[in-house]
Amino acid sequence: MQHHLILRVITKLLVGMIILFAFYVQFHGDFSPGGGFQAGVIMAVAFILYGLVFGLEKVQGVFPPWIVHKLVALGVLLYAGVGVLNMLLGYEFLHYGSLDPHHMSHGQHTGIIWIEAGVGITVTGVMIAIYYAFAGRPPRLGDDDW
Amino acid sequence: MTLEFFLGHVNYWLFIILMMTGFYIVVSRGNYVKKIVGLNIFQVAVFMLYISIGKVTGGTAPIFPTDSQGKIKVDPDIVYSNPLPHVLILTAIVVGIATTSLGLALIVRIREEYNSIEEDDILEIEAAMAHAENEEHGSAMGGRA
Amino acid sequence: MATATEVHHTALTLTDHLPILQILIPFCTAPLIVFFGSRSLAWPMAFISSLLSLIIATTLLVSVSDGSYISYHLGGWAPPVGIEYRVDAANAFVLFLIAATATVVMPFALKSVAHEIPKRNHTLFYACFMLCITGLMGVVITGDAFNVFVFLEISSLSTYVLVSQGSHRDKRALTAAYDYLIMGTIGATFFVIGIGFLYMTTGTLNMADMADRLQGQGDNRTVQAAFAFIVVGMGLKVAMYPLHLWLPAAYNYAPSAVTTFLAATATKAAIYVIIRFMFTVFQPDFVFDTHILIWIIGPLALLAMFAASLIAIFQTNFKRMLAYSSIAQIGYMMLGVAMFSTTGLTATMVHLFNHGITKAVLFMGVGALMLRAGTTFYDRIAGMGRVMPLTGAAIVIGGLSLIGVPGTAGFISKWVLVQAAFEQDLWWLALIIVASSLLAVIYVWRVVEALYLQEPHPDAIHKEAPMLMVAPMWVAAIACLYFGLDTRFILDAAATAAEGLMAGSAGMAEISTAAAAAATDH
Amino acid sequence: MIETIINVILFAMLVTTAFAIVRTTRLFAVVMLSGVFSLLTAMLFVTLDAVDVAFTEAAVGAGISTVLMLGTIALTTRSTKAPTRSSTMPLVLVVLTGAVLFYGTLDMPNFGDPNAPAQVHLAPHYLTDSIEEIDVPNVVTSILASYRGFDTLGEVAVVFTAGIGVLLILSGLRRRREEEEEDEA
Numbered sequence: 001m002q003h004h005l006i007l008r009v010i011t012k013l014l015v016g017m018i019i020l021f022a023f024y025v026q027f028h029g030d031f032s033p034g035g036g037f038q039a040g041v042i043m044a045v046a047f048i049l050y051g052l053v054f055g056l057e058k059v060q061g062v063f064p065p066w067i068v069h070k071l072v073a074l075g076v077l078l079y080a081g082v083g084v085l086n087m088l089l090g091y092e093f094l095h096y097g098s099l100d101p102h103h104m105s106h107g108q109h110t111g112i113i114w115i116e117a118g119v120g121i122t123v124t125g126v127m128i129a130i131y132y133a134f135a136g137r138p139p140r141l142g143d144d145d146w
Numbered sequence: 147m148t149l150e151f152f153l154g155h156v157n158y159w160l161f162i163i164l165m166m167t168g169f170y171i172v173v174s175r176g177n178y179v180k181k182i183v184g185l186n187i188f189q190v191a192v193f194m195l196y197i198s199i200g201k202v203t204g205g206t207a208p209i210f211p212t213d214s215q216g217k218i219k220v221d222p223d224i225v226y227s228n229p230l231p232h233v234l235i236l237t238a239i240v241v242g243i244a245t246t247s248l249g250l251a252l253i254v255r256i257r258e259e260y261n262s263i264e265e266d267d268i269l270e271i272e273a274a275m276a277h278a279e280n281e282e283h284g285s286a287m288g289g290r291a
Numbered sequence: 292m293a294t295a296t297e298v299h300h301t302a303l304t305l306t307d308h309l310p311i312l313q314i315l316i317p318f319c320t321a322p323l324i325v326f327f328g329s330r331s332l333a334w335p336m337a338f339i340s341s342l343l344s345l346i347i348a349t350t351l352l353v354s355v356s357d358g359s360y361i362s363y364h365l366g367g368w369a370p371p372v373g374i375e376y377r378v379d380a381a382n383a384f385v386l387f388l389i390a391a392t393a394t395v396v397m398p399f400a401l402k403s404v405a406h407e408i409p410k411r412n413h414t415l416f417y418a419c420f421m422l423c424i425t426g427l428m429g430v431v432i433t434g435d436a437f438n439v440f441v442f443l444e445i446s447s448l449s450t451y452v453l454v455s456q457g458s459h460r461d462k463r464a465l466t467a468a469y470d471y472l473i474m475g476t477i478g479a480t481f482f483v484i485g486i487g488f489l490y491m492t493t494g495t496l497n498m499a500d501m502a503d504r505l506q507g508q509g510d511n512r513t514v515q516a517a518f519a520f521i522v523v524g525m526g527l528k529v530a531m532y533p534l535h536l537w538l539p540a541a542y543n544y545a546p547s548a549v550t551t552f553l554a555a556t557a558t559k560a561a562i563y564v565i566i567r568f569m570f571t572v573f574q575p576d577f578v579f580d581t582h583i584l585i586w587i588i589g590p591l592a593l594l595a596m597f598a599a600s601l602i603a604i605f606q607t608n609f610k611r612m613l614a615y616s617s618i619a620q621i622g623y624m625m626l627g628v629a630m631f632s633t634t635g636l637t638a639t640m641v642h643l644f645n646h647g648i649t650k651a652v653l654f655m656g657v658g659a660l661m662l663r664a665g666t667t668f669y670d671r672i673a674g675m676g677r678v679m680p681l682t683g684a685a686i687v688i689g690g691l692s693l694i695g696v697p698g699t700a701g702f703i704s705k706w707v708l709v710q711a712a713f714e715q716d717l718w719w720l721a722l723i724i725v726a727s728s729l730l731a732v733i734y735v736w737r738v739v740e741a742l743y744l745q746e747p748h749p750d751a752i753h754k755e756a757p758m759l760m761v762a763p764m765w766v767a768a769i770a771c772l773y774f775g776l777d778t779r780f781i782l783d784a785a786a787t788a789a790e791g792l793m794a795g796s797a798g799m800a801e802i803s804t805a806a807a808a809a810a811t812d813h
Numbered sequence: 814m815i816e817t818i819i820n821v822i823l824f825a826m827l828v829t830t831a832f833a834i835v836r837t838t839r840l841f842a843v844v845m846l847s848g849v850f851s852l853l854t855a856m857l858f859v860t861l862d863a864v865d866v867a868f869t870e871a872a873v874g875a876g877i878s879t880v881l882m883l884g885t886i887a888l889t890t891r892s893t894k895a896p897t898r899s900s901t902m903p904l905v906l907v908v909l910t911g912a913v914l915f916y917g918t919l920d921m922p923n924f925g926d927p928n929a930p931a932q933v934h935l936a937p938h939y940l941t942d943s944i945e946e947i948d949v950p951n952v953v954t955s956i957l958a959s960y961r962g963f964d965t966l967g968e969v970a971v972v973f974t975a976g977i978g979v980l981l982i983l984s985g986l987r988r989r990r991e992e993e994e995e996d997e998a
Binding site: 304317320322325365366368371372373374412415416418422425429437438441442444445448450451452453456484490491493495498504511512513514515516517519520548592673 | 835862866913914916917918919920921922929930931932933934935937938959960961963964967970971973974975977978980981982
């Protein structure tokens with residue numbers, strides 16, 4: 001897996017920018033299109049691109065599979081955890097208003113930020129995990145067969 | 147059929163054409179990858195139908211304008227399209243990609259085991275397997291070994 | 292609005308949260324299993340969580356047994372703005388079946404899974420199993436039409452994966468899973484089309500609100516098309532004849548524990564959804580006016596009872612025979628619906644439960660035979676009843692219940708079904724039901740013959756199955772006998788459920804009374 | 814007027830792409846065309862005011878699923894066989910389904926009708942009360958994350974299921990040093 005120099009340099013630059021964009025989409029979802037799901041996909045694309053250019057071992061060195069698997073579960077737990085916290089505060093499951101009972105809409109904001117983070121984490125993890133699973137198989141077609 | 151009725155419904159009919167094209171690919175093509183592509187087209191066409199339910203003539207995307215401090219400006223003159231179908235379809239798109247990725251993973255494994263992803267070949271292999279089993283364990287018509 | 296709720300808010304107690312906990316406990320178990328990633332913890336966590344689900348489901352069933360319903364507002368948003376969970380006698384009954392099956396199957400799974408699936412997959416397998424339970428219960432408990440779709444997909448996707456895990460024994464599990472995935476997705480998409488059409492005519496997604504707004508819209512062609520798509524879409528999930536093509540392969544090649552759980556619950560949850568839409572959303576009047584029950588569902592149910600039973604008779608494999616018998620039994624349930632009476636629906640609900648426990652016994656028996664004989668072809672399980680007396684006896688009890696011999700659970704449901712036929716003076720229908728039971732005698736006899744009247748195959752391991760497999764099998768077998776003798780509990784619960792369904796929707800009564808109360812306050 | 818013309822052109826392209834997918838036997842071309850189909854769909858969604866959906870469809874349909882399908886082709890095969898079976902049965906099935914769908918459209922409200930039930934029942938609540946109740950400018954986010962937040966939790970669960978499903982089918986859960994040796998045991 002030794003691609004062209006220019007490709008590698010540009011990839012390194014791009015990966016940073018893609019991650020930055022993912023964070024923008026994640027946290028600007030309240031004001032413009034986007035949110036946890038889209039951000040997660042974009043974030044995963046950064047790592048997939050890195051893997052395509054530098055090889056599976058390299059990207060798994062940066063982001064080992066076992067961490068990916070933990071993240072996949074962590075996102076779901078974070079989302080459900082917000083709901084459980086609402087229940088502990090004496091309100092319905094996912095009633096974010098309970099996070100700030102004196103100013104319901106503030107509570108809603110806090111809740112939405114946390115659950116969107118949960119969505120983002122799980123989606124990033126799952127997309128990368130799926131990429132690892134597919135890329136870990138020996139290919140049938142060589143580069144010239146296309 | 148009045149012209150108004152026709153113009154108000156013609157895009158539903160176009161969605162149906164797209165849906166049925168996708169559905170046709172699923173039921174008529176034997177290649178497993180192509181079936182998944184057909185399924186995607188079928189689903190995406192259904193999504194179009196949903197999104198069109200939410201459209202209001204002269205409406206705009208359901209995002210409120212904000213002032214410089216991020217406060218929402220309420221402007222009664224703006225007509226917004228219905229955001230609910232958008233939310234449903236966001237969920238449905240995610241469900242679609244989840245199904246696609248599982249289907250593709252299965253295809254990869256099927257290719258490894260059967261050395262083909264064509265329905266015809268696989269049915270042939272499975273028929274041979276069933277035949278061999280019947281030879282071994284007694285014929286299917288009530289005979290017993 | 293915001294301040295008002297704050298002032299009057301009284302903290303909810305654990306009892307108020309039961310409907311969501313029913314889903315939340317298995318739901319959270321799945322990511323927790325993956326998060327800890329420990330093979331030794333996966334099974335205990337799954338088992339404890341199933342047990343807790345069963346306790347909650349029992350509590351819910353008892354608290355709605357008087358015909359009332361519990362409404363839980365997710366996110367604190369009153370329906371129809373938010374999503375509502377609505378537990379009444381009908382779905383509490385199905386929830387109980389799912390939770391009970393999960394709890395019984397779990398101990399059985401420990402040995403069976405260890406035998407049939409490679410070790411490295413165990414952790415994720417149990418996570419997937421929990422997701423499947425979550426999905427099925429979520430489909431049943433919800434009062435929101437789109438939420439049904441979301442949880443349906445959770446259960447379907449996990450089912451495809453669970454079925455594919457049989458590939459470590461037979462590669463045909465992969466194509467079975469793939470075919471199921473294609474048909475299941477077509478079914479789900481049809482269902483989504485139906486919901487979309489309903490949303491178009493009503494502007495809401497809450498089932499009770501939909502029901503209110505569909506009143507008097509019986510000749511609306513969009514509503515009629517929606518009905519068709521929902522019934523066909525769900526019919527694919529039910530494996531309603533002739534939409535059953537995915538079922539034999541999926542049941543046959545899936546790991547035994549998976550087949551046991553699916554056969555006892557998955558199709559039942561889908562039947563519940565069909566009934567719920569027919570009677571609560573579309574209302575009994577609409578369903579009656581379309582004549583679909585008499586002209587389509589009824590005949591197809593009869594066809595299923597005979598065609599599938601005949602195919603079952605000619606099978607050479609015990610597991611595959613049971614799969615075809617399931618298709619035939621689904622015919623009985625649909626026949627109860629097609630009779631369109633309280634007794635008919637009671638028969639459906641009772642059979643839902645009784646067939647669930649019956650098939651649980653039989654498929655657990657299959658799993659035990661698989662462990663010792665390696666396969667379930669009749670010539671290979673020959674004589675195993677003699678070397679595995681406990682397993683053999685449990686299979687015989689399950690078989691008798693499948694036929695509907697008096698004293699077993701299976702008899703009760705067929706008895707109620709025959710009663711429903713007599714109520715409408717359909718004596719020929721009663722004869723047909725008895726005739727199709729005779730077909731069951733033949734296919735069950737073939738199993739008994741193989742198990743007891745032949746010499747054991749030399750390749751089989753001549754040893755009783757481990758206690759962890761035999762015990763759950765016997766719990767289910769004793770349930771088959773117990774519910775055949777003491778019929779009060781199940782019959783009462785099913786009758787309450789059926790009466791509630793035949794009465795149509797309770798509507799958004801709670802909201803309107805709350806609004807009325809608020810109006811008088813001012 | 815411009816909008817109508819754009820819509821007509823988009824539809825023409827969508828239908829052409831779909832028909833091309835039916836006929837093409839090279840899988841690489843099929844996958845590329847399906848990516849094109851998704852992009853065109855995303856554009857259609859923009860004209861229908863669904864910007865969030867368009868964004869997602871572009872990222873998912875044209876992005877991730879194209880990548881996954883290319884990966885699958887690399888692991889399997891690059892062309893399909895010509896269909897050998899008769900196409901009458903599928904055609905009958907499709908025409909029948911299409912006919913029921915068409916029948917269903919006959920009583921639908923006109924496209925864009927501001928008085929359609931979908932527009933007058935719940936939508937006004939979301940579009941007016943969400944300002945006070947949630948105070949987020951993007952109403953789609955309000956509904957997605959709060960009013961119907963439980964659906965979104967279910968959606969995350971679906972993604973989670975797909976993730977562990979693909980792992981189960983293709984590789985299994987690997988821990989740090991634990992490798993295949995013990996699988997044989």
